[in-house]
Amino acid sequence: MKNLFIFMKPYKKQIILGPIFKLLEAIFELLIPTIMVLITDKGIKSGDTIYIFKVGGLMAFMAILGVSASFTCQYFASIAAQGFGTRLRNGLFEKIQSFSFYEIDEFGTASLINRITNDINQLQLALAMFIRLAIRVPFLCTGGVIMAMFLDLKLSSIMLLSLPLFLFALYLIMSKSTPLYGLVQKKLDKLALVLRENLTGIRVIRAFGMETYEKKRFDNSNEDLLNTAISVGKIVNVMNPVTNLIMNASLIAILWFGAIRVNNGALTQGKIIAYINYTTLVLSALIIVANLVIIFTKAGASLKRVNEVLMTESTMKDITNYKEVKSENAPIIEFDNVSFMYKGAGDYSLQDISFKIKKGQTIGIIGSTGAGKTSIINLIPRFYDAVKGKVIIKGLDVKKYKKEELRNMIGVVQQKPVLFTGTIKDNIRWGLENASEEQIEKAAKIAQAHKFIESMKEGYDTVIFHGGVNFSGGQKQRLTIARALVKNPEILILDDCSSALDFATDLELRKALKNNTKDMTVIMVTQRITTIKNADMIIVLNDGKIEGVGTNDELMESCVVYKEIYNSQLQKEDEDEKEDVI
Numbered sequence: 001m002k003n004l005f006i007f008m009k010p011y012k013k014q015i016i017l018g019p020i021f022k023l024l025e026a027i028f029e030l031l032i033p034t035i036m037v038l039i040t041d042k043g044i045k046s047g048d049t050i051y052i053f054k055v056g057g058l059m060a061f062m063a064i065l066g067v068s069a070s071f072t073c074q075y076f077a078s079i080a081a082q083g084f085g086t087r088l089r090n091g092l093f094e095k096i097q098s099f100s101f102y103e104i105d106e107f108g109t110a111s112l113i114n115r116i117t118n119d120i121n122q123l124q125l126a127l128a129m130f131i132r133l134a135i136r137v138p139f140l141c142t143g144g145v146i147m148a149m150f151l152d153l154k155l156s157s158i159m160l161l162s163l164p165l166f167l168f169a170l171y172l173i174m175s176k177s178t179p180l181y182g183l184v185q186k187k188l189d190k191l192a193l194v195l196r197e198n199l200t201g202i203r204v205i206r207a208f209g210m211e212t213y214e215k216k217r218f219d220n221s222n223e224d225l226l227n228t229a230i231s232v233g234k235i236v237n238v239m240n241p242v243t244n245l246i247m248n249a250s251l252i253a254i255l256w257f258g259a260i261r262v263n264n265g266a267l268t269q270g271k272i273i274a275y276i277n278y279t280t281l282v283l284s285a286l287i288i289v290a291n292l293v294i295i296f297t298k299a300g301a302s303l304k305r306v307n308e309v310l311m312t313e314s315t316m317k318d319i320t321n322y323k324e325v326k327s328e329n330a331p332i333i334e335f336d337n338v339s340f341m342y343k344g345a346g347d348y349s350l351q352d353i354s355f356k357i358k359k360g361q362t363i364g365i366i367g368s369t370g371a372g373k374t375s376i377i378n379l380i381p382r383f384y385d386a387v388k389g390k391v392i393i394k395g396l397d398v399k400k401y402k403k404e405e406l407r408n409m410i411g412v413v414q415q416k417p418v419l420f421t422g423t424i425k426d427n428i429r430w431g432l433e434n435a436s437e438e439q440i441e442k443a444a445k446i447a448q449a450h451k452f453i454e455s456m457k458e459g460y461d462t463v464i465f466h467g468g469v470n471f472s473g474g475q476k477q478r479l480t481i482a483r484a485l486v487k488n489p490e491i492l493i494l495d496d497c498s499s500a501l502d503f504a505t506d507l508e509l510r511k512a513l514k515n516n517t518k519d520m521t522v523i524m525v526t527q528r529i530t531t532i533k534n535a536d537m538i539i540v541l542n543d544g545k546i547e548g549v550g551t552n553d554e555l556m557e558s559c560v561v562y563k564e565i566y567n568s569q570l571q572k573e574d575e576d577e578k579e580d581v582i
């Protein structure tokens with residue numbers, strides 16, 4: 001909760017003044033029935049029209065004041081609630097940006113999206129309702145009861161009886177529905193996840209003809225949400241009939257006993273009208289209380305979910321005052337007995353990995369799918385932390401670097417190319433904010449992207465649509481390579497990023513890389529032997545373990561797995577070549 005107050009702080013004025021204006025309105029609302037007594041009992045009885053107009057005018061004036069107070073409160077409530085929501089969303093977004101992949105994996109993208117949208121909306125609504133009603137309603141209730149008691153103490157026993165009954169009903173309903181709200185939110189997360197997967201994978205789904213399966217999966221998730229929502233709805237919807245029943249029963253009792261007291265002369269007609277007004281006022285205020293309780297219970301569930309994000313500290317905090325310094329003479333990258341496991345996975349994805357890479361070397365990492373290639377390179381820019389052992393860059397543990405410093409040294413081309421909405425130029429500039437046109441063009445040339453960019457009508461200003469849908473897989477890969485190259489990083493990591501390129505382009509790319517990255521340490525992850533055959537060092541991975549380290553020739557001698565991969569691929573290539581010739 002303390003976290004949230006920070007986001008409300010700028011709106012202190014509105015949050016305090018709003019309820020005060022609403023209170024003013026409530027005071028007028030409370031006074032009006034009593035003034036009404038004057039009209040009926042004095043004005044109408046004696047037929048004094050001037051008196052009726054006078055008092056009526058006063059009532060109208062009070063009503064106008066009441067409405068203006070209410071508008072002012074509404075205005076404050078909107079400003080405070082919207083402002084609070086915006087700030088909270090920004091805060092949450094910033095927090096998520098600070099997360100390492102660990103925390104993001106743990107929450108799940110869909111859940112994070114829901115928390116930042118739906119849950120914050122819920123909190124925003126709760127704040128608005130708080131300003132508008134949280135003070136006014138209790139005031140109306142107690143004020144109404146007191147005014148009614150002044151009018152007729154005996155008749156008030158009916159109201160005092162119906163109140164506990166009402167509160168008991170409220171308690172029953174709330175205690176049943178509260179736990180279900182958290183569940184509804186969770187199911188909403190699940191639905192969002194299915195929907196997200198479905199939309200991002202729509203092409204695959206169509207290609208495999210899985211529409212019916214996916215539709216069923218969505219339907220199931222949707223139905224699950226529906227059922228939970230219905231069961232909450234069923235409980236909560238009892239509220240209005242029950243409160244109405246209590247209210248109307250009280251009114252009948254008041255009319256019944258009130259009539260007897262009017263007949264006895266203990267009560268005037270005007271007073272009984274005012275009395276009924278007060279009872280309706282109190283009981284309808286209680287119905288609002290019931291609805292408020294629903295809103296606040298929902299907000300409670302959301303508060304917990306938003307707070308979970310706000311309270312989570314990234315496991316990768318920057319160490320600010322480290323003493324050790326990096327050394328330019330040490331190997332640029334060293335893995336010292338590193339083991340790694342993803343959170344929630346039962347098994348290690350990497351085990352006892354040790355190797356050293358010298359500055360300027362070109363390294364190949366090869367292995368079948370799932371061997372742990374991506375996992376290894378994720379440890380270098382510290383996307384994840386090793387579970388055991390150390391990843392050392394220039395003689396200094398990656399954990400001792402400032403994240404920004406570390407990542408500035410490294411250019412990563414991810415296995416799955418991700419582009420952002422904007423022009424080609426914008427996307428390449430992600431690598432280097434102030435990159436000049438020449439730098440961009442040079443990077444694109446090395447990445448073998450220049451030709452196809454030039455052939456486009458808008459050239460480097462061609463707009464990339466959401467997720468890069470208007471580019472082919474190979475084009476996207478080349479653009480992401482250019483993005484990493486423009487940064488001119490000390491370490492360049494290419495994760496299987498020529499998989500969608502034809503052999504000729506792949507060859508051109510490797511040649512250009514070789515000629516232009518003399519001082520760069522390049523790590524190429526691949527499943528193709530040809531890509532890394534000439535590397536200074538090749539690391540062969542199998543099932544999370546190192547099978548061999550060395551040059552192509554060394555590995556052909558010593559590493560069975562490498563030899564198998566080599567033979568299977570190069571033989572096939574030879575055959576392909578023959579086919580081409582034929």
Ligand code: DCP
Nearest residue numbers: 342345349368369370371372373374375376415
């Ligand atoms: N793994 C996991 N959780 C993740 C990512 C991977 O449990 N978030 C597991 C799946 C694999 C193992 O870790 O068993 C190694 O995965 P990698 O992504 O490192 O495998 P590769 O990059 O070698 O495979 P590919 O060539 O298919 O990219």
Ligand code: MG
Nearest residue numbers: 373374375415
């Ligand atoms: Mg991979």
